[in-house]
Structures are given as C-alpha cells and as structure tokens.
Amino acid sequence: MLPPACFIGVFLFPNVRSIISLLARPCRILLPCNPTIHFSVNACLMPVCQLDGAAVTTVEGIGNTKTRLHPVQERIAKANGSQCGFCTPGMVMSMYTLLRNKPKPSMEDIKETLAGNLCRCTGYRPIIDGYRTFCERNGNSCCMTNGSGPLESAENVRLSQDTDWPISLLYNCFIGLEEFMPLDPTQELIFPPELIRMAESAKPTTQRFRGERMTWISPVSLNELLQLKAQHPQAPIVMGNTNIGPDIKFKGVVHPIIISASRVRELFEVEHKPEGVCVGAGCSLSAVRSVLEKSVSSLPEEHTQTMAALLDQLGRVGGEQIRNVATLGGNIASAYPNSDLNPVLAAGRCSVLLLSKDGKREVLLNKEFFVGFGKTILKPEEILLSVFIPVSRKGEVVRAFRHAPRKENALATVNAGMRVWFEEGSNVVKEMSVYYGGVGPCTVSAEKTAQQVVGRSWNEETLCDAYKELVDDVTLGASAPGGKVMFRRSLTLSLLFKFYLHVLQHLKDTVHPPLLSVSTMHTYQENLSDILIFTCAQVTCVGQMICGVVADTKQHAKLAARALRISYEDLPDPIFTVEKHSFFLPQRKLEKGDVSRAFQEADQVHEGEIRLGGQEHFYMETQSMLVIPVGEEKEMKVFVSTQHPTMAQEAVAETLGIPSNRVSSHVKRVGGAFGGKVTKTSILVSLTALAAWRTGRPVRCVLERGEDMLITGARHPVLGKYKVGFMKDGRITAADVQYYANAGNTADESVLVAEKILLHMDNSYNIPNLRGQSSACKTNLPSNTAFRGFGVPQSMLVMENIINDVALILNRPAEEIREKNLYKEPSLTHYKMEFDPENLLRCWMECKEKSELEGRQLSIAQFNQQNRWKKRGISMIPIKYGIGFAEGFLNQAAALVHIYKDGSVLVSHGGTEMGQGIHTKLQQVASRELNVPLSLIHITETATSSVPNTCPSAASFGTDANGMAVKDACETLYKRLEPIRKQDPNGTWKSWISKAFFDKISLSATGYYRGQDLYMDWEKQEGLPYAYFTYAACCSEVELDCLTGEYRTIRTDLVADIGRSINPSIDIGQIEGAFMQGLGLYTMEELKFSPSGVLYTRGPGQYKIPAVCDVPLQFNVYLLSGSHNPHAIYSSKGIGEPTLFLGSSVFFALKEAVAAARSDSGLSGPFPLHSPATPERACSACSTRFTQMIPEAETGSARSWALELP
Template identity: 95%
Template sequence: RSGVGESQTCDHVLQFESKAAFQNHFSVNACLMPVCQLDGAAVTTVEGIGNTKTRLHPVQERIAKANGSQCGFCTPGMVMSMYTLLRNKPKPSMEDIKETLAGNLCRCTGYRPIIDGYRTFCEVCNCSPINSFIQHHTTSENCCQRNGNSCCMTNGSGPLESEEFMPLDPTQELIFPPEMAESAKPTTQRFRGERMTWISPVSLNELLQLKAQHPQAPIVMGNTNIGPDIKFKGVVHPIIISASRVRELFEVEHKPEGVCVGAGCSLSAVRSVLEKSVSSLPEEHTQTMAALLDQLGRVGGEQIRNVATLGGNIASAYPNSDLNPVLAAGRCSVLLLSKDGKREVLLNKEFFVGFGKTILKPEEILLSVFIPVSRKGEVVRAFRHAPRKENALATVNAGMRVWFEEGSNVVKEMSVYYGGVGPCTVSAEKTAQQVVGRSWNEETLCDAYKELVDDVTLGASAPGGKVMFRRSLTLSLLFKFYLHVLQHLKDTVHPPLLSVSTMHTCFQPREQLVNNTIVTCVGQMICGVVADTKQHAKLAARALRISYEDLPDPIFTVEEAVQKHSFFLPQRKLEKGDVSRAFQEADQVHEGEIRLGGQEHFYMETQSMLVIPVGEEKEMKVFVSTQHPTMAQEAVAETLGIPSNRVSSHVKRVGGAFGGKVTKTSILVSLTALAAWRTGRPVRCVLERGEDMLITGARHPVLGKYKVGFMKDGRITAADVQYYANAGNTADESVLVAEKILLHMDNSYNIPNLRGQSSACKTNLPSNTAFRGFGVPQSMLVMENIINDVALILNRPAEEIREKNLYKEPSLTHYKMEFDPENLLRCWMECKEKSELEGRQLSIAQFNQQNRWKKRGISMIPIKYGIGFAEGFLNQAAALVHIYKDGSVLVSHGGTEMGQGIHTKLQQVASRELNVPLSLIHITETATSSVPNTCPSAASFGTDANGMAVKDACETLYKRLEPIRKQDPNGTWKSWISKAFFDKISLSATGYYRGQDLYMDWEKQEGLPYAYFTYAACCSEVELDCLTGEYRTIRTDLVADIGRSINPSIDIGQIEGAFMQGLGLYTMEELKFSPSGVLYTRGPGQYKIPAVCDVPLQFNVYLLSGSHNPHAIYSSKGIGEPTLFLGSSVFFALKEAVAAARSDSGLSGPFPLHSPATPERACSACSTRFTQMIPEAETGSARSWALELP
C-alpha cells in the first residue's frame, strides 16, 4: 500500500444502504479508509468475490486468462476496481474501463494484458485502436480486422477465446445484508482510542454544537488529507469529527440561477450532478459546469474521487487544487454555517489566505457550494498540467473566465486564477484588468502577457522547484485560453480574426547494518526499534533524540565527486583502435554530454520479511521477499555468528524486484534477524513506501561526456566517452554497474575506434544499487544521443545514421568477443517494415509543417544485449525434483518467482522432460534448505540456468524409469511410479547446471563476459504539445529476437512491461533531492511511474521467427532486461519533435535534452517565445529547491 491512495493495490468495495449515497457500490483505498467510518457499510474484499478454492469470479478469471498478472501484487486492486465498475455498469465502454483503472498502478505488465482481459466485458469488444483507447497488440503482420474479418477478441482466434469465459451474471452478485439494513439506526457514534476520540454525529445541529465545543477538531469526510498527516507526519488530533452521516451535507438543489451542491458530496457525486446539468441546460449556461467536469475527471483516481468531497477540497486550500481556480474564476460561492449563524462568501482571492488556510472560522463548517449558470457571452475554461496525465497532482493549473459585451469581442469582465504558483490559489488580477474594455485580439494578448510576467512570480527556491517552467506555463495556458476563446468567438460572433501564426510579432566495500558514529547520507539506518505493534514502534522511533554534526563539505553530484576525486575503485577503461588518430582524420568532430537521472524500483511490494527463531539449536527461519535467498541466509548467519546450516531462507514469491531486492534486502533481513535473536520472538519488518524509497537506493544517475568523429556520409569513425555514475555513499554493486556500462557502450554499432572510461562516484546520497538493465540503459542512451547529434549536424534522419553504422557481418566487439549480427539486422529491417517508417516520416514532416504548437517525432532504436554474468561463478544452478507415489511431482530450484514467470517456465520444462501434464507438477517455494548455494535471479539468466538444472534432474528420473516403461509400455504414469517405488527405485533427483566459463580481463581489455546476445528493435511515434511539454505516444512497433520461446505469452508480457518501465525512465520518472541531500520524492504522490494513460495508443509486438540459440534451454533467450532500453525510442521521438519545434524558431543543430525528458525539459528545449519571456531566476543567497543530478 502507498498509504496515500495513489497505487490502488488495496482496493475494497463499499456498499451503503443510504439515501444519501449516489451509487450503490464504490471502490475505496483501504490505506485511507478509517474503520470508524465503516459502520453500516458492507465491505467486499477480493477474497469475498471468488477464490481458487471455490470458484473464481469472472473478473478474476479474465485477468488470469489474459496473462494480466505477473508479480500479482497489483492484481487485487485491478480486480476490485473492475468489479466495482461492473456492479454499477454491467456493460461498460472502453472509456469506462480506462477511467476506472486510471488510478491503478502496475510495475510489471505494461497494462496491455490487463486491458485485453477486461475489454471482453464491453458491449462492443474490439481490438482496433480506432474503436477503443487501448493499443493494438498483435504478433501477426496486420490488425485482424484490416481485411474485414471479425475481431480476434471475439472469434476465438486470439489468446482470449470468448467461449471459454465464465459469463457475468449481475443477478448472482452479493446483495446488501438485509439484517444490516433493518438494524441500522441513526445514532451518534463515539470511538475512543489511546490518543484520540472519533465522534460521528447524525444531525446538522449536533455537528454545529460539536464544532462550537471543539473548534480545533478537524472534520473528516474522505480522510484524504487528515489521514496522511496522521500517518506520515505524526499529527495527533485529540478529537476528530466525522460528518459523513449528516444528511444536509449531501443535499443537491437545482435552481434557475445555478446548482447548490452539498459540501459533503464526493467528487464522483458532484461529477454526476454536473453531468446531468450540462446535458439538460443550454450550452451557454454550462460553461463553468463543463470546466469543472474537465477537472473532475482527472482529480486523483476513481477510488479517491469516491470519498474526497467538494467541501474538503475547498477548505483544505491546497495550492495545487484543480477545482479551486475554476470555482474562483466561475463566480462560485460557499455557504458557511456555525451555531451563531450563516454567511455566504464568494470564492475569490480573499477566501484563500495562505497555504492550507481560508477565511473559515474554527467553529464554522462549509455547508454547500453554489455553482452559477454562465451568462450569455461568457466563456469559462479549465487547464491543467501534471507529471502524468491522470492521478497526479498538477504542476500548474488554471481557471479562466471572460465575459464579452453582447454581440462583440470587447471584454466586459475577466478572471484568471492559477494553482501551483503560490502558497494558495492565486489571482492574476492585474492581468485580467489589462484586458477588460479591450477587444480580444493579439495586441491585447501581448499586453496581458507582459503584465502576467510580473503579476505571477515565483522565487528561485520555491517549493516544488521547476520555477522557470511553472512560470512559462502560466503564459502558455493563457495563450491556450486565448485560442479557445478565439474559436468560440468565431463560432458565435464571427468577427474578423487575425491569423494566429502572426502571434510572434508581439514577442522578442561492504555495508554496516547501522551506524552510530558517522552518518554519510540521509536515509542511512542508525538503529532499529522493536515493539509489540506497528504503531508503538512508530511512536518509539519518533521519540528518539539524536544529536548530529554537519558533515564538512558533503558531495552530492558527480561533478563534485570528480573535483574531489571521490571514487569507488577500480575505475575501468576499454579501448579499441587508434582513437586519437581517427579524430584527426575525421571530417567533423563534435563534443557533447547527456545526463540520465536515477529511477526508483517502485516494486509494488515493499521490502518485506519475517524471521522466526525455531528449535533449540540456534535455528532461524527467514521468510523474505528477495531475489537472492542465499545472500539473505548468509547475511543472517554472519550477523548472528552462527553457521549457514542453522538459517533457512524461504521465498514463496516476490511482489516485484527489478534488482532492488538483493543487497538491500540482505541488510534489512539481518537487522530483523538480530531483533528476533535478541527477543526470542518472531519479528516482522515491512517498510512503508516512503521508508523504502529513502533507504534502498535506486538506479544510478549517470553523466556521459563524449567526443565523436565522423565522415560526411554519416560513418562514425571514432568515439571517446567518459561515464560518471552516482554510486551514493557505499559501493554496493556500483563498480560492476560501471563495468557493464563500458561493455555495452557500442550498443549495436561497429565503431572502429572506440574508447570508454567509467567511474563510480562516491557521494553523500543513499547508496544506489542494481536495477533492471544494470547500467546498460544508461550506457546505450549516451551512444544513441551521439548518433542523434551526428544526424542533426549532417541534417539527415537519425535512422539513416544508425543503419549505416550497424554491425553488418560476424564481428568482434570492443572487448574482442565474436558474434554474428544476422538477427540484429533482421530485427532492424523487420521493424522498419512493420512500422512503415519511411512513409510515416513523410507524413510526420507534413504534419509538422502544418502545425506550429503541436509537433510529431518518430524514432527507431536497436539493441544488442549481453546475457549472463561476467562473474563466471554465478553462471550455475541446482534443482531438486521429487516424484510422489500418486504421480505428482514437486520441483524445487534456486530461482525466485518475482513476476517473470520462472516457475511457470520450469513447470513446462519438467512437463516436457517427464512427459506428464502440467497439472501434476507443483513448485512450492524457493528455499535454501531444499536447494543450497543459490545464485541471484538476475541478469535475465534465471530461466537459462535453473531451467537447465531442472532439465538435468528430470532427465535423470526419466532415465531411471526407462526399464519400467519397457516392461509395461501400456501402463500409465501413475502405475509406473507405483512400480518404481515397490522396486526401490529412487524417485528423487538433483539437477545441476554448470554454465559457460564467462569472464572479463580488464587488464587485457578482452573477454567472454556473455553467453549470447538478445537483439531487438523498436520504433515509436509521439505527439508533443510545445506549449506545455505534454506528449502522447501514438504508436510503438517492437520486434524482438527471443529465440524459440518457452512461453510466448510470458515473454511478450516481459517485453511490454520492460518497455513501459523504460518509457518511465526516459520520459517521466524523476528523483528529486533537496540541496542537503534529502529525497523529496518519497511515494507515489511525488514520484510518478507510467499508468494506463501512458501506454502507446497502438502497441505492436512481434517475435522474430526462425531464430534459435544453442546457448540456452530449448534454444530460448533471456528477455527480462533487454527491451527496457527500447523505451528510449519514445525519448528520441520526443527529441525529434522538439527539433521540429526549434526549427520553427530558427534553431538548428544539436541541443541538450537530458533524461528524463519531462514536460518541463521538453517545453524548455522547444525554446518557444513563451519560455524566452521568462527571465532567469535570480538566486541571490537562496539555494535551488532541488539538486541537479547526477
């Protein structure tokens, strides 16, 4: 759980028998819903709708059949969100599904299989992207319906055969318990705890009396504000008043002059009310209502909107509120009530007086909100920009209203309100006054802009950072409003309008478990607190008082580390050819740099473990969510000073890992084991999301500095690159990451003269660690940026430069490993064909010529990814297979299941080798007591190694049974096993795999670090809004060489999930640290991973046919990590779109666009006249709000 209602993994369904309820069923977040609030509600959890012991519910069945669950940690939330939708709307549309799942996060799947499963509930089930929001996914050449055929989702030709689905019968669902309805009595409730009292009145008079008696007591409705404060900030309220049962707060009254909405109405209920009003009233009267509807659909996820209230949104006065600017601009008012009387107050700049403060008196409550109808000639519009399209707090939002003199374009009245640019909702009053009395034209707008630059300002150290961007957004959003009103006037008044295109004329070593001496970063553990309850442990931790002295001269960035020679050794270097001479002979030489930010693992299940002391021989049982059970075992044994045979590690499954549950987990499990050892009792440790993000590190931020020499025809003849990785305060695996960066610096290109140097910089940030790709995504981004720069200098398509420099024939890498690039070239050419690259490049060029503020870009990227551990001893695995007398088979192996499907694949291996059905084979867990000395499940090598070990064990058993099969060729598997038992033939066997002796000799700069390469290519097209930096991915085509796949469904899921994680890395996910090294982005509220809305509108995945691989089991290939880098195709497509925008501004050639290419960076790189109008912030003595990493 996130604890703030952002990930929706803890969805439950509530049903109230109440006249105040606007819907019978609604989903909520368990992490925010107080138990006290549930009196009188019927609560349905995922276990309540179906299970594997009795019967799956259709919602559960379809997500399973669609392969929509990998690690499975997000699945209950997905299921319950969809279940709620179906209870309220048994035949939903695709738009309904999109909206329902907008707030649900998944880190594994890439969302496609989840949507594919749930789209089958739609009345019109269609796989075409034209007919639904979801991407088209297919492994065939074209859409199934292109030639007039029926949809593969309904005709049984696809993976989801509709005939197999359990039908959804709404009449068989749970009803509200009649006994609860009969016993429900509206009486005041009081619940008393150790530190606070919860009071829930049932009448308005009683509520007013309570507020008079306890004026400082907060009123709780949805608990979306008070709850997180209590949970994360330790705020204690002696009295809490819940007004959720006061009917007057939920009343809605329609009047000729507008609609009066009770302050207690949830945002979902308000939305329903406004939708009905908009559909029943003339358009000219619904401007404000329509603007509010635009915002209501994007405030939080549906689970938040179901409980958050309109009154709470207003009264909390949050500076980023999406509704308050629109309410203020739209002339809305509120009715305030107390025991002494009532007053009606306009929502304007006087109402919001500061951060979280309004003019409400402590004893007052907000009873209702009045939303007036708009007047003839009045235009109201809402705007919003956020790090993610949905379920994300706005960076900047706005509500704008203009009222014209009748029959003209002369402004009679105007209001402009912004959120996100001050401590509360801000009125651009001077800007509005600049426009009043003047015609709505470009000259007026120019003057308004000049006024707005001074009217709305932000200091250099303003909370939230992005000062220049936020200020430029105020201009861009006003310009968008100008364009919207122009169109409105054109449709209604028809004045002579100037061309918008003339707008420019008005502008110019090992880690310690805890440290009690020197603390080298914020987030370093200094002690552990053991208590009988989680709440007591938290209170005890807060009670600790620790004295600190500031570290002299801390190091946070790689530039500071380089300046002070702060590195983890060794530093690595690779070189081939004569780089210096090649530079002299090159036609052109170019130098540049690119920065790549870090990335939080954001596994859905945080670090979790349970340690139980057992027996009398100092034994410990460790149940832990880890990729490396043996490392956890050895860490516990070493910490407690006992041999490893007294410690057993057990891993059932892992709720996502991505490299983040190896070294960091072992440190935490050691602390937990120490607590269990000292207390003699079982101890559980489960980190909360913010703690996990603060402590466990992330992907290494990297600075790449490069020099490239090339010829006029695009051939790159020399490259020299320096990589600086921000390792944090301990070494962890950073030197290994730096090594892999060098090993993949060529990506897929044969550069005859290549030199690279890589350093792991020691800084005072939390220690970074392994992450899916292990340095490769950083390394290859630098090379692709070099390619992009060369293309811009030569004014040629980047794909032409890439293709010219690809490996073309059997070659040696820069570390002298031989390989054949045939399948790399096949992937490239097939992707080029499938994506219709050349034709789309022409249409994109035409689109960009016709559009000034929207630009499109397309990019195609290849990858050559090495599989295996360069540390040769890790390329081994073992397995243990038991056959029981009833014929059932139990398989144990050293790999851990973390969503990548290793258990399923190894069941398939056992089934194939023993020639028995999958139903007879079971894998219970990964345990060091069954399979010792395991290697980590990492490097996309888990199935390769453990699959061969299982195969070896099964071959041994099958060979033992051969005499019995010959004796009784017509027997059954069960009869053969029974006969073997009575013949005293062992039905247990171990299997072992000794992998290749891979190595890398850094002194000689040569080696065989990988068993083989996985190849792929990907083409993505984006559309960029140059005014805000927002973009959407229109289409992605991906071709992957994964050999002969053991399970294509699993592998495609890995490909899509990795791609989406890469899309997040390169365009969205941004870790922010304060100038003193404190991580700001500690949770889903601040750190945004891709959601359903970020999936490409059309997503095609193709598996390369006719491929084989002699170096892995059944000629398959590892695929978990490679395709993550292909998310960079979106990054470079964005860069192409930015280049088109810069071209319109007269700019050409290479330009900096660092990763992630957030809307802020993309908008700034476009260098429009709007961004140029904002003066550079004068920092003076103030420090920037956040560090600029790496």
C-alpha cells in the same frame, strides 16, 4: 483495542502489506452503502468508524481458486494480466465495482476505473485486453474507444485521430471470447438483509468512539454538528479522510477530537435553481460529477461554461477510489495550492455558504477567501455547508487547464481557471478572471493581468500586453517548494495562450470576426563488506539506518521510533553530484583502434554530454521479511522477499555468528524486485534477524513506501561526456566517452554497474575506433544498487544521443545514421567477443517494415509543417544486449526434483519467482522432460534448505540456468525409469512410478548446470562476458504539445529476437513491461533531492511511474521467427532486461518533435535534452516565445529547491 482512526485495511489485513499511498493501492475494497449503490475505496485510508452500516467486500469475497473464480479474476488471469500479482487484487476490485454498477461498460468507463491503479510489471496491455472483453460488443468483436466500433483484424488495425485508449495486435490472439466465463449480474453477492433491517429499525444517534489518544464523534444532525464545532473549534471535520488520514498515518499527527460529518444529511443536499446549482459540501467528487453531467446535458451550452470546465477537472482529480470519498467542501477548505477545482470555482464566480451557531454568511470564492497555505477565511467554529455554482451568462467563456507529471492520477504542476465575458455581439472584453494553482502557497489571482485585458478587443496585441503583465503578476522564487520554477512560470503564459486560442474559436463561432492568424515567427559483489547495518559514528547520507525499534505492534514501534531524539553535528562540504570526482576503485577503461588518429582524420568532430537521472524500483511489494527463531540449536527460519535467498541466508549467519546450516531462507514469491531485492534486502534481513535473536521471538519487518524509497537506493544516475568523429556520409569513425555513475555512499554493486556500462557502450554499432572510461562516484546520497538493465540503459542512451547529434549536424534522419553504422557481418566487439549480427539486422529491417517508418516520416513532416504548437516525432532504436554474468561463478544453478508415489512431481530450484514466470517455465521444462502433464507438476517455494548455494535471479539468466538444472534432474529420473517403461510399454505414468518405488529405485534427483566459462579480463581489455546476445528493435511515434511539454505516445512497434520462446505469453508480457518501465525511466520518473541530500520524492504522490494512460495508443509486439540459440535451454533467450532500453525510442521521438519545434523558432543543430525528458525539459528545449519571456537569471538568485543529478 483498535484506535478510533484505525483504517479498514489494518483492521481486515493486520499482517498484509499494501502500497501506502493516497493515489494507488492494491488493497481495494467495495462498499455498497445500500442495495443499489456500490463504490470502491482505498482500504488504507477508510476509517473503520466510518463504515457503520456498510457491507465491505474484498477480493477474497468475490471468488477464489478453491471454489470458483469470478469472471473479473478469470479474465485478467487468462489474458496474462498478472505477473508478480501484487497489483492484481486492486485491479480486480476496481473492475468488479464498475461491473456492479454498469455490467456493460464502455472503454472510457474502464479507463477511468483503472486510472487509480498502478502496475510495475505488465505494462498494462494484458490487463486492458482482459477487461476489454466486458465492453459492449458489436457482433463477435469488442468495442474500441467509443463503445461501438468493432476491433479490426491484426493486419488492419490503424489508429484513428480520436483514439485515446491502447490497442494492440495481441488482443484475442491467445484466447477467444468463448473461453471466458460469462458475467451474470444475478449471481453477485447481495447486500446483507440484516444491515437493511438494522438501518430501517434503528434510530440514528450520535456515535462516539474513544481511544487512548483520540475520540471520534459522528453526529447525525446539522445542529449537533454546529454545537460540536462550537465546543471543539480546533477539531477537524472528516469526510473522505483523504487529507487528515495521511497526516495521521505518515506524520503521526494526533487530533484529540475528530468530528465525522458523513451522516449529516444536510451536507449532501443538491438544489437546482434557475441561477445555478447548489451542491452540498459533503457530496463526493464522484457525486458532484454526476450532478454536473446532468446539468450540462439539460441546460443550453452558454449557461454551462463553468460546469463544463469543472467536469474537465473532475475527471482527472485523483483516481476513482479517491473521487468516491473526497468531497467538494473538503477540496475547497483544505486550500491546497495545487487544487484543480479551486481556480475554476474562483474564476467561475462560485460562492460558498458558511454556517456556525451564531449565523451564516455567503462568501465568494476569490483571492480574499484563500489566504495562505492550507488556510481560508473559514473561522474555527464555522463549517462549509454548500457550494453554489452559477450558470454562465451570454458571451461568457470559462475554461480549465491543467498540467501534471502524468495525465491521470497525479497532482497538477500548474493548473488554471480562466473566464472572460464579452460585450454582447463583439470581441471587447467586459470582465475577466484568471486564477492559477501550483504557483503560490494557495490559489493565486492574476488580477493585474486580467485588468490589462478589460475594455480591449480580444486579439494578439492585447494578449501580448497581458503576457508582459503576467510575468510580473505571478512570480516564484528560485527556492520555491516543488522546484521547476522557470517551467511553472512559463506554463502560466502557455495556459493563458491556450485560453486565448479557445476563446478565438468561440468568437469565430459567435460574432464571426476575421480569422486571426497566429504568427509562427515569434515564436555483483557476493559480500557486504562496505555496508553497515547501523552506523555508529558518522552518518554519510540521509536515509542511513541508525537503530531499529522492536515492539509488540506496528503502531507502538512507530510511536517509539518517533520518540527518539538524535543529535547531529553537520560535516562540511557533503558531496552529492559526480563533478567532485570522488571515486570507488577500480575505475575501468576499454579501447579499440586508434581513437586520437581517427579524430584527426574525421570530416567533423563534435563534443557533448547527456545526463540520465536515477529511477526508483517502485516494486509493488516493499521490502518484507519475517524471521523466526526455531528450536534450541540456534536455528533461524527466514521468510523474505528477495532475489537472492542465499545472500539473505549468509547475511543472517554472518550477523549472528552462526553457520549457514542453521539458517534456512524461504521465498514463496516476490511482489516485484527489478534488482532492488538483492543487497538491500540482505541488510534489512540481518537487522530483522538480530531483533529476533535478541528477543527470542518472531520479528517481522515491512517497510512503508516512503521508508523503502529513502533507504534502499535506486538506479544509478549517470553523466556521459562524449567526443565523436564522423564523415560527411554519416559514418562514425571514432568515439571517446567518459561515464560517471552516482554510486551513493557505499560501493554496493556500483563498480560492476560501471563495468557493464562499458561493455555495452557500442550498443549495436560497429565504430572502428572506440574508447570508454567508466567511474563509480562516491557521494553523500543513499547507496544506489542494481536495477533492471544494470547500467545498460544509461550506457546505450549516451551512444544513441551521439547518433542523434550526428544526424542533427548532418541534417539527416537519425535512422539513416543508425543503419549506416550497424554491425552488418560477423564481428568482434570492443572487448574482442565474436558474434554474428544477422538477427540484429533482421530485427531492424522487420521493425522498419512493420512500423511503416519511411511513409510515416513523410506524414510527420507534413503534420509538423501544418502545426505550430503540436509537433510529432518518430524514432527507431536497436539493441544488442549481453545475457549472463561476466562473473562466471554466478552462472551456475542447481535443482531438486521429487516424484511421489501417486505420480505427482515436486520441483525445487534456485530461482525466485518475482513476476517473470520462472516457475511456469520450469514446470514446462519438467513436463517436457518427464513427458507428463503440467497438472502433475508443482513448485512450492525456493528454499536454501532444498537447493543450497543459489545464485541471484538476475541478468535475465534465471530461466537459462535453472531451466538447465531442472532439465538435468528430470533427465536423470527419466533415465532411471527407462527399464520399467521398456518392461511395461503400455503402462501409465502412475503405474511406472509405483513399480519404481517397489523396485527400490530412487525417485529423487538433483540437477546441476555448470554454466559457460564467462569472464572479463580488464587488464587485457578482452573477454567472453556473455553467453549470447538478445536483439531487438523498436519504433515509437509521439505527439508533443510545445506549450506545455505534454506528450502522448501514438504508436509503438517492437520486434524482438527471443529465440524459440518457451512461453510466448510470458515473454511478451516481459517485453511490454520492460518497455513501459523504460518509458518511465526516460520520460517521466524523476528522483528529486533537496540541496542537503534529502529525498523529496518518497511515494506515488511525488514520484510518478507510468499508468494505464501512458501505454502507447497502438502497441504492437512481434517475435522474430526462425531464430535459434544453442546457448540456452530449448534454444530460448533471456528477455527480462533487454527491452527496457527500447523505451528510449519514445525519448528520441520526443527529441525529434522538439527539434521540429526549434526549427520553427529558427534554431537548428544539436541541443541538450537530458533524461528523463519530462514535460518541463521538453517544453524548455522547444524554446518557444513563452519560455524565452521568463528571465533565466532569476533562478540563480537564491538556493535551488532541488539538486540537479547525477
């Protein structure tokens, strides 16, 4: 029997994983609550009990490959908008819902619809381009931001000032609109007639659903609701389940009684009055938004100040799926400290009507209403019936402000609602309210600050006094939850200043005072030897596995795990950061030239450091596996989401003490991996196999998002300390760099990461005297592991920061210093590998030309001169990335190809499909070698029983190695068929295969690729660790808000040398996806650990990856023409990893913008800006008068809330 609080996602898909999150979910469902209203919800939050009378549509219901795809599915597929595919159902259902309600949407509609969806693979551009085709069209072109302008040709696309939606040169390049199936609203699913009849005939009655531990009650009248609340005052009222649901799901909270008020009509009533609008507390945020939009459009502007401010916030609360169910009353009553609406409601003089059996009372939403974290003055037996939003008065200005880690679908760091009322015809303040969220346990009133302003003229002198008062009025302790104490306090000042500027403009338009100026003067190892499945005696990090629980259902397993009680004895002095110098051996070193002498001869010498934080893989599909005992010979079938099937096979065999031939590892596809599904998956699959072995039954293990993030580690945080010598003309003559990588509590692959850091320390620069030392540091944090780039993104960031420092010291553009130091002729690397940088230089010069770098630098300088609080920056970054494994044995691959009598071909190979398109590319290889259509070729899975001894799909080498193996097998088969083709040159493929079978010619062949003899001799400090280099260059421009640290990427131009691409669509998708992942690494993704080593950021609510809103507004990708590569299949190049580092172009563009802001404050020269360059760090680095007003010493007065890594 299902528990009453069972979610529809569990009910419909009990064995299918979805992202566990309030804010992002691939399992979207569509709920038509009558024949004309449709809305999407999160299946993982919507209780089944709440769906009585609703029709639920899932992605399987709108179309499939067996019958017919829906246009929404077809367009995302044809636009190459699906890589690993795990996010695709969510994207499809979000867009499908929009089209059911609005068949011809605008780009703004699509933007809002997709804001609640996340993708880790594509970079979003192809998804946007695919769904752009549904927009209103003018002629044959698709609309842009405003829904009316045509998309220009690739050569003529330019960014307008008001554009806030990504455009690219790739739109419509590969497919034309005429190829798409038309959208016909008349052919959509109808609302089930039986549900309509049931709703019309049945008399509404109170529903009760009883479970073992919980009873769900759903009344139909207000009186019943009040009686239930009087009988069960502690029972929570559920509407959207966005607050109670996660507590039940993640924290195991049990409520004996839950009251669902979703059928009480009075809670949804809306009444428009001359004094304002009264909105039922049960109205969803989407419904409230519609109500306010109508009021704002019909009433004079002076009467809608509060309503307009609320609308600003409503568009950014959660995603569409959350807003469709979350209610206004729930938002108020939950009293969450970061609520975006409560500060505006409080500042705007709004009130609530509270009701109980004993009577009613109307209460203002003010500081007396919010009494603590999650607490209000609401009595246990009371309900919140409605919210009254008054019209604003003449001379009244209300504004809402919000700062969040991400523009869309993220909880606010700090928000504010501010109101000022002026005496008629003047700028004298009659009344003022200032409320903040995110700076206390609940919504906070800056009452003393507001009183400081009342009775005074609205000018800079008044506001300067207000700032001084605010510093003492709103305070935060150094150990305040959420950390970022100085930043949050400075934001309270910055947001007040923004309000001041808004009001100045309003006064200018109304009372025409003299224009007030704002002063700018204030202003790989193949074993798991050091890894334990379960720790027995000593726990060395939070997140280390102690035991596993096996049960008949997931719910029972979770209950049993929570019932465990483990006693710990704290060990002294745990190590969390790299400064303790606890190392895994060996430590590595590389050196060329005479570094010490070069420092003596340099014109200038500079020392500095940069820290790069870790990065969570955040694959859409968490670690997942199923192990099935088979037969009587101790055989185990392992179905696992892994990059390395053989490692999983060997881990199971070693754990169970059986030969590898008794274990078969199967991988159909992987829902994203990025390096995180190699060693970590093998540990988990060993545990799962042990459970299956002991019980003799199939056992499934699927980690929830929080568990996955806590247990499996991340990208290595790195500290880079450097000393650089350079000449006055910008030539770098010497560099000495020490790298410290935070490995965590086990070695894993950390030493290999430290090695690759050294091998790429030069990036693209020919520095004649270069020395590097790299160490993997042992700490008491969860063990870090491989991540896309494998140390290269950390290594190259240090080198680019060196370049940036030199440019700041010499007061020259960083691009000039970069170009002066690039490799320019055939050279030896610092490990004596020879290469020709011709294509590196071509990428650099072509990117420089395509991006119009020099002209835009002049425009940006002019923009920065004219703007004090908005600054722009531009940066161009090159990359030289080595492809292949330095451990030569990992570069081999094998394949098995069968041809069946009907002519169809089955290809098996050792690579795993995880969104990078390896199956598609290898089908193309087989098609080309056998000279048959792609339709005849199929790849079903990767299995160690078909292709043994596979190597990991990693290092951007999967297609190179496995492609050559497939090519070898197909060449063997094609050669066998040669006599038959000669005998019957006019025959068909099918006839040749039939003839071969009857002539007893084998139609199966294995293929093998030995790979190059790559190696690295660390004693001699020389080697050939890479097969070849992939080159690229990228230019990005950003605009920074110096008051808040928020930024937007205005434009990105990227030129990549990928040889002769086997599949340009796939490769461009990899380039864009890697770039966006790099943008996240360097500017927004931040892992936070408590001082005791507990990971805070365990889910999308706390950890922010890039979303649709973070895509550059103009994103242009160019493939270098005329490139050849004799070292890979068909002269192609690996591209999966290299362009991730190019996301740092946004980081360094931000640094240029920060430097411009610092210049206005009289500051020059190098300055620290660690990665990620979050708004907090960018704002602090700008060193505005507001950040300087916060006393820095205060943050050290108590224990910090979070560790500063690495």
